[in-house]
Amino acid sequence: MYHYGGIYADISHCHLAPICLEDGKNMVVFRDRPEHPPWAVCNGLIAAQPGNAVFRRAIKMISDNAEKRFYGQWSLEPTGPYLFGRALAQMQAWQSIGFGWSQVRRNRFTALTGRPHDRTEKVAPDGTVVAYKEKRVNSEIREFIGAGGNNYHHIWLRRQIWGEPEIHIAADDPLIEIVRQATSQSDVLEIKHPELRLSPGPHRLEILFNGPKDWPISNIELMVGDAGPIRAAVSDGIKPTFTFQIPHSLICTGIRVAAEKIPREGFAGIRIMESGA
Numbered sequence: 001m002y003h004y005g006g007i008y009a010d011i012s013h014c015h016l017a018p019i020c021l022e023d024g025k026n027m028v029v030f031r032d033r034p035e036h037p038p039w040a041v042c043n044g045l046i047a048a049q050p051g052n053a054v055f056r057r058a059i060k061m062i063s064d065n066a067e068k069r070f071y072g073q074w075s076l077e078p079t080g081p082y083l084f085g086r087a088l089a090q091m092q093a094w095q096s097i098g099f100g101w102s103q104v105r106r107n108r109f110t111a112l113t114g115r116p117h118d119r120t121e122k123v124a125p126d127g128t129v130v131a132y133k134e135k136r137v138n139s140e141i142r143e144f145i146g147a148g149g150n151n152y153h154h155i156w157l158r159r160q161i162w163g164e165p166e167i168h169i170a171a172d173d174p175l176i177e178i179v180r181q182a183t184s185q186s187d188v189l190e191i192k193h194p195e196l197r198l199s200p201g202p203h204r205l206e207i208l209f210n211g212p213k214d215w216p217i218s219n220i221e222l223m224v225g226d227a228g229p230i231r232a233a234v235s236d237g238i239k240p241t242f243t244f245q246i247p248h249s250l251i252c253t254g255i256r257v258a259a260e261k262i263p264r265e266g267f268a269g270i271r272i273m274e275s276g277a
Helices: 051-067 081-089 153-158
Strands: 006-009 014-015 027-031 041-048 097-109 116-123 129-133 167-170 179-182 188-200 201-209 217-223 241-246 251-257 267-274
Touching: 027 081, 041 081, 051 081, 097 129, 167 188, 188 267, 201 217
Parallel strands: 027 097
Antiparallel strands: 006 041, 014 129, 027 041, 097 116, 116 129, 167 267, 179 188, 188 251, 201 241, 201 267, 217 251
């Protein structure tokens, strides 16, 4: 957009009318929904002339955030609408920007589902509804591509948006579902996770504890769907660090830990890293 200009739109937008630059304006943007901070500006629909200084400012801010490994308080802060809104606020030539807004309409028909549900509409500065967002699930585009894709909020929660090699997932991560299965031989702790992406090669997995590290762990497996479990070498259970080999890029959907006795409040999370990291 900085180099060529034009119109950028997320795949989730359905377009109803042209976005026009009024006389004296070199950009049209849309304030985000009311539940976001007042400075937030949507970066999913933008019209601009080439060489706009706002983009140069936003690129510099993202570069600085990457260098500092900045995460902020929410996933939209390091690179998304919160940052874009701050970049716009710092520009002196704000009068050359046309500001539209976002509005939520209840029970509106959408082409994606063929039935009504709430949708976010983008309203141009002159009051024309120019587009609406089809997406029903935030942070991902899976419903548009059938399968695959990722969820940027999940990546933010895992602290991996800047390409960090280590995956750290806390026990209170909303992506984790802990299922304990008591058997006659041992307790089993299942950590379910929808999209834990692992690259090929040797990895280390560490189980994090709250309180004493006294789990006598007898077995640990990575669950990878139809491919079957990948078993790791078991340590002495005092410092529960395990090694395993990933044969190819895959998505791990869960981790199963077996031990003689698992304290009900002992699990604090997991940490996975490439062995060379």
